Amino acid sequence: MADPSSRVVASLVTAVFSYALMQTVVVPALGLLARELDATPTWSAWILSAFLLSSAVLTPLLGRLGDLRGRRRVLIGVLVAYAAGMVGAALAQDIGQLIAARIVQGAALAVVPLSMAILREAVPRERLPFAMGLVSGVVGAGAGAGLVVGGLLADHLSWRYLFVLGAVLALVSLVMAARWVPAGERTAPGRLDLPGAALLGLGMVAVLLALTKGPSWGWASAPVLGLFALGVVLLAVLVAVERRRSDPLIDIGELTDRPMLATHVSALLFGAVSYFFYVAMPLFAQQKPVAGAVGFGASVTVAGLLMLPGMLAIIPAGTAVGRISAALGPRGPLAAGFLLFAAGAALLALGHAAYWQHLVFYGVVGAGSGLVMGALPKLIADIVPLERTGTANGINNIVRTVGSVVGSQLAAAVAASSGPVVPDSAFSILFWLGAAGALLGAAVSPLAAVARAEQHA
DSSP states (O other): OOOHHHHHHHHHHHHHHHHHHHHHTTGGGHHHHHHHTTOOHHHHHHHHHHHHHHHHHHHHHHHHHHHHHOHHHHHHHHHHHHHHHHHHHHTOOSHHHHHHHHHHHGGGGGHHHHHHHHHHHHSOGGGHHHHHHHHHHHHHHHHHHHHHHHHHHHHHSOTHHHHHHHHHHHHHHHHHHHHHSOOOSOOOOSOOOHHHHHHHHHHHHHHHHHHHHHHHHOTTSHHHHHHHHHHHHHHHHHHHHHHTOSSOSSOHHHHHSHHHHHHHHHHHHHHHHHHHHHHHHHHHHHSOOOTTOOSOOOOHHHHHHHHHHHHHHHHHHHHTHHHHHHHHOTTHHHHHHHHHHHHHHHHHHHOOSSHHHHHHHHHHHHHHHHHHHHHHHHHHHHHSOGGGHHHHHHHHHHHHHHHHHHHHHHHHHHHHTTOSSOOHHHHHHHHHHHHHHHHHHHHHGGGGOOSOTTTTO
């Protein structure tokens, strides 16, 4: 009979992979979706933005609900909603219905923090770093696989199969979770902080909406500046409200504690530098090398395959976090990951004219990404008590999402600054920015380590 904890890990890996794959699988098909559903570019952009904004609102709330009411129960509810959202998207008849389905799908990001909390309960302590690293690695590897799978399905089948695949994966994950994930014994005291959740959700929506619409509305336009101002005001009110609550969604003291603050800054930086590559590498691969332009003129599928080795490198790197921590201490994996990321980024900045350079150098970036992704939940587990694991990981994931939006918008701005044809210098700038951001992450990472890992066992 299989070890019960191995079954738990298998079910959580499947659930997280389902989310991660579908996070990016629509990216290669955005143009096709716009044509098939007769949508303008503005409306088609909401296929991604609606998912992102929904995740920002729901993830911390669902993570906290799991801490309060039981992670297994909330995980199953999230997977049911996710499956329904996938079915709705597969059956969508217009762009409005598809966007509504993507809003429902946004709940799935909560699978990641809920999984981290379940692992702390169900997996023996000596195997916990490996399990956390594996689940974290699957987030990155699944996102990379989504680019390849999305390209294949978009090139050869109907776009509806993107969501049929998602529905099947969600249902398989639901069955595995229902059979193998234990109910758990420990839940946090207190009530769900609805005012805090509303303020956090609205504040994050305002900031993320400003970031996503800034390029089209204008960064200095009244709507964008107003959204930024509204977000700052709402988050300031959130701080004031949470300081007075005995059971806050956001523990301000915990958030401003140096190790936790450094962990969130690391997540923000990682989200940003990762998206420099998600934007730059497919763009370079698909750009036709005519009239002095650089690129490979490759198909969507080939562009995704060029990133696949880097995405696959994430999983073994993530599972090595425990061994590196034992050898170098708790700060070792995060610092090593950022340094490895910086090295791969610098190599790409220096040479990216050949296929093998993209395959090999992005493989180095992927290995660094795996270490960073595996280290962050391990550091959070060292900082917070078990009953706040889902909440803290949920906030960390949202911080990384904000970084991703910043990185994607900055990358898009650099790429578009020279007109319709992106010059080689723009790609070099993006890769150097990735290296610089990763070096900054390496400088911050020692501050994220704590010397009290035994405190919340």
